[in-house]
Amino acid sequence: MSPTASSTPGSAMTATDPAPLAEGPPAAGSPTGARTPAAGRGLGGPAVALLRNRRARAGLVLIALVALFCFAGPLFYRTDQVTVHLDLAELPPGGGHPLGTDANGYDVLGRLMAGGRSSLELGFAVAVATTVVGTLYGAFSGYVGGVTDSLMMRVVDTFLAVPGLVLLLIMVSMFSPSLGGIILLLSLLSWLSPARLVRGEVLTLRTREFVQAARMMGGTGPRVVLRHLVPNAAGVVIVSATFTVADSILMLSTLSFLGLGLPPPNADWGTMLTGGLDFLYDGYWWLVYPPAALLVLTVVAFNLLGDALHDALDVRLKRT
Numbered sequence: 001m002s003p004t005a006s007s008t009p010g011s012a013m014t015a016t017d018p019a020p021l022a023e024g025p026p027a028a029g030s031p032t033g034a035r036t037p038a039a040g041r042g043l044g045g046p047a048v049a050l051l052r053n054r055r056a057r058a059g060l061v062l063i064a065l066v067a068l069f070c071f072a073g074p075l076f077y078r079t080d081q082v083t084v085h086l087d088l089a090e091l092p093p094g095g096g097h098p099l100g101t102d103a104n105g106y107d108v109l110g111r112l113m114a115g116g117r118s119s120l121e122l123g124f125a126v127a128v129a130t131t132v133v134g135t136l137y138g139a140f141s142g143y144v145g146g147v148t149d150s151l152m153m154r155v156v157d158t159f160l161a162v163p164g165l166v167l168l169l170i171m172v173s174m175f176s177p178s179l180g181g182i183i184l185l186l187s188l189l190s191w192l193s194p195a196r197l198v199r200g201e202v203l204t205l206r207t208r209e210f211v212q213a214a215r216m217m218g219g220t221g222p223r224v225v226l227r228h229l230v231p232n233a234a235g236v237v238i239v240s241a242t243f244t245v246a247d248s249i250l251m252l253s254t255l256s257f258l259g260l261g262l263p264p265p266n267a268d269w270g271t272m273l274t275g276g277l278d279f280l281y282d283g284y285w286w287l288v289y290p291p292a293a294l295l296v297l298t299v300v301a302f303n304l305l306g307d308a309l310h311d312a313l314d315v316r317l318k319r320t
Helices: 037-044 046-052 054-076 108-144 146-161 164-174 179-190 192-205 209-216 221-232 234-257 269-277 289-313 315-319
Strands: none
Touching (some): 046 289, 054 289, 108 179, 108 221, 108 289, 146 192, 164 179, 179 192, 179 234, 192 221, 192 234, 209 221, 234 269, 234 289
């Protein structure tokens, strides 16, 4: 017997035989082969998937253009949006007024910039406030569970049962409307949906292994919620915030259309639409079509971005 041979009777392998794993590539159904597709998973991260999405690119470009128009435009095209000039009222486009003037003598192009700035500031402020409040409320409710969760969700259900627009109209009519006041009122009515979304996400995450490990390592409830649960629910939060911006801009336009928007000399696109409709049939198209076009483009842009973010951040959809 060779010195290198196995001395165990019935052995089918010697020390000089090649290893069985070297005979060929791993089978397609083996664990080793199952990890092969994951090697390229890093190429399609959420940011890359977002940039590859045509809707996302279109939405980002439109949002950037509108933001530049509203915030950088007044630096190059300066107009007086405070003083009323009745001698310049209802001038057609041309001369020193590319989009004409309105019934109070305000330059329409400058008015569009000022109105868009108010609309965007309100939309982003409401989105930030509702995201913070709704995320913390929903995450705490889902993490605690039990009776506390049921009571907290009944509060949300009670507010959701009341028509939001009707309640908003009542509250705005009771107080003098201002940009800060409308932001506060919209925030009080808009945090409910993010809270329910985050609560549902936390209910599925709190039983995961990393949450159990954080608890076993001595992590307190607030630390587990803020360091582990909320970051893993960021996809739902970001998508919800994007749609909240669009909804808030539309809600401000609705209030302005009903005469409960920002008081003069403040401007927003809804107020411009309301004032321009009275002159539309007299041929003053520049008082209606420009603010309507900017309003539609802005809302569509945020909706496109929200849909694209949902596709990029939804891991379940990506796996499907």
